Amino acid sequence: MFGDENVTMNKQLPDNIMAGDEDQNGHFISKEKAIFQNLEYSSAKESDSAAMSWINSQKLGDFVMNKMIQGSGDMLTVTNRSNDKVVAHIPTSGGNVGEAVKSGREAKEAWGKMQGHIRARHLYSVTREVQKQGKLLAVMECISTGVAVRECKNVMLANLVQTLYHFTGWAELSPEVKDCQSRGIVAVLLPEVDTLTQIAQQVVPALAAGNCVIVSPSAPLPALLFASLCVTAGLPPGVLSVVVGDKARQALLSDRNIAMLSGALSTKEECRSLVSSLQYPIPVSLCQVGKSSMIVFSNSDIDSAVDCLADKGFYASGQAYDSVGKVLVQSSCYEKFCKRLKEKISKLRVGDALDHSNDVGATTSKNISAIKEALTLNTHLSQFKSSSAIPDTGSYHAPTVLLDVQPSNDIWDEVLLGPLVKVASFRTAKEAVAIVNHSKQGVGCSVWSEKNSLIMQLTKQLNVGTVWVNCHGIRESSRPSQYRSCTGSMQCGGVDLLKLYMSPAATPRLSFSDDKIDPSLVKNFGKATFPALPSDKPTVDPEESVNRTIKLFIGGALKRSANDSYRTVLSSTGAVLGSLPDANKKDIRDAVEAAAKAFPGWSGKSGFNRSQILYFLAENICRRKEDFAEVIAQSTGRKYDDGMQEVDTSLQRLFMAAAWADKFTSSPWEQKDPVGVIGITAPSQWPMLGLCSLLGPAIAAGNTVVVLPSDKFPLVAADLCQVIATSDIPGGVVNMVYGSQSPLSLALAQHQHVQAVWYFGYPEGCHVITKEGVENNKQVWCEEYDRRKWNSLVQGTGYTINRHCYNNKVVVMPPGDTFAN
DSSP states (O other): OOOOTTOOOGGGOSSOOOTTOBOTTSOBOOHHHHHHHHOOOOOOBOOOHHHHHHHHHSOOSEEETTEEEOOOSSEEEEEETTTTEEEEEEEOOOTTHHHHHHHHHHHHHHHHSSOHHHHHHHHHHHHHHHHHTHHHHHHHHHHHHOOOHHHIIIIIIHHHHHHHHHHHHHHHTGGGSTTEEEOSEEEEEEOSSOHHHHIIIIIHHHHHTTOEEEEEESSHHHHHHHHHHHHHTTOOTTSEEEOOSHHHHHHHHTOTTEEEEEEEESSHHHHHHHHHHOOSOOOEEEEEOOOEEEEEOTTSOHHHHHHHHHHHTTGGGGTSTTSEEEEEEEGGGHHHHHHHHHHHHTTOOBOOTTBTTOSBOOOOHHHHHHHHHHHHHTTTSEEEEOOOOOOSSSOOOOOEEEESOOTTSHHHHSOOOSSEEEEEEESSHHHHHHHHHTSSEESEEEEEOSOHHHHHHHHHHOOSSEEEESOOOOOOTTSOEEOEETTOOOEESHHHHHHHTEEETTSOSOOSOSSOOOHHHHHHTTOOOOOOOOOSSOSOOTTTOOOOBOOEEETTEEEOOTTOOEEEEEOTTSOEEEEEEOOOHHHHHHHHHHHHHHHHHHHHSOHHHHHHHHHHHHHHHHHTHHHHHHHHHHHHOOOHHHHHHHHHHHHHHHHHHHHHHTTSOOOTTEEEEEOOEEEEEOOSSSTTHHHHHHHHHHHHTTOEEEEEOOSSSTHHHHHHHHHHTTTTOOTTSEEEOOSOHHHHHHHHHHOTTOOEEEEEEOHHHHHHHHHHHHHTTOEEEEEETTTSOTTSHHHHSTHHHHTTSEEEEEEEOOOOSTTOO
């Protein structure tokens, strides 16, 4: 792909050897000898005539009911980024969103309930049509996004075809995906670059799961062409729609018929703007486009690492997930690595993306501006660039490498999409892991080393979705991975990606009310409540009992609230049962700090050890189950037998969680990592069962939790804390904070060190927590408190809950060529 040291552009040679000349010895130079001595690049430009013919033959607009609908309104001008030529004008009124949603509603029942074999045949037909028109799709992607055509054809298109085949198989095997159903209508947002890859990762699995999909692309031409090919393949009307423009996207987000939102966005600002437009708390799977990292050890093959970086560092012009943004090189080989990298980068060719002889294509203008601004603020850093000439027309930036970047420098963690690579040095493996895990971009990391024991340790410690071993950017649709950190928590590949677009069959498809949420409730959600006034009833009869004051359970100890304010806990008959601390944000911070401190030790325990501790917890609860049943009966007003039944079911939940504890482990190549610190707002109507159904699986998977128990019936959780404290659970693994759930839930969602938020409360709370969680790139699981039947075995246990307890990680190692033949 890249030339060797003798290959360069003709105009870069000071004295080109011409046929007919004489060499220094007076010998005649033939034409053939001149060619071999110059080794000039010749143009190998891909024709765009077919793509332009398709564009000119279409009345471009929104794609609804298997046809283009050319509306009115503002025009979106689509240009070829390689030469700034206008290729199309597309109207963007947003008026066809209603029709797209209507067609999706009409088609979702038939498509969702279609026999798996028939749906698989539809997707197989789409796959074959994509293969037939693969060249046209690749050229359309190249024109729209400016990505080099060789990458569009050899990587993006190949990934799309592989993913289509994989999920065609899952559509055929849909009976194997038990207790799941399609969600309905899924809205998918596509970024400016890497459109084909995002279609593969988001649109294809959503269709295979039986959903109807409405796509809102930033680069519309590849998406419109893909939809047109689906029509040619015989996909039913209404199953796939494409709406173009910002107005259409806003209208899509405000429609209550959308059951799920999925998408990849270029910037954090886009994420904020997007979540602000949501009017219903629907399941959301969003990620910000980030870049991967690379760690190079001194015992690695330096030449191979340099070659890989020169390729993948500027893949898709440095604007895709698999592009390398940051490189850590061990100090002992740092100078050698940088010297060879400089030689390699200097020969990269920048130019027309349709030309196969060019290595790097065009870059979006806003990304170029961001790179130039960052470089202006960091002139003290050493840098080198490609020596290739930059075309006069088009949007280009020379491949650039920054050297000796300190991880404490702001530019190190800044997400700069474009042909820019930052290089830093490290001394020990622990230091390299700490730097990568502290990064905002948790897409993937490649590890370069010849020491297998070191590689195996690093694959477990790196907090990224994919770990490549002595390679980079290899994707397999069958292997699950999951983005981490500020890049979001989107799934990639495998059956878990399919299930992301499905909901448990026993639960309602929608987790929000049919009516619009009252804006005043949303506005006031999370505001601090007034301090409780002293009760006008006797809190306790000193002659018969002792005044009971509940304390917070933080770090394995009972602690007073920093708020020094208490509320009276009443029974169902109005009798005073005790005093409840009214915790505040300071208590949440303390609880999160304790949970974060306990996470490394708890997650480092084996699944067997965690299961033994959970069994012991259940054993201790069983010894006091009469006490728990009595407290439940007093608090809720239910019968004692009902309370005993809830305690017995809670014990079953803990036993099931203990049984799962050593089942989360997997092979060295497909790992299930605990999420981290999880904030749980427990459902109110089941004070013990709802709490144990969530708490058990979370800590069984190796997570630590901050729990907000039922604020109506908190005494059950208070008694449970006493049992937890004597059940060998390390301090900080479970933390209980009492008080008004609304402000405390909001504080958890806004805390940067909380990796996931589970909220079971009011509709306005689901709405606010979803927004806050998505803005902070947390995993968010929100349901209204009365939607789930916690006493149901299907709804209260199993994959429905377990899938929220872990992150998928895949380790990719090249097969090698020793036994290739």
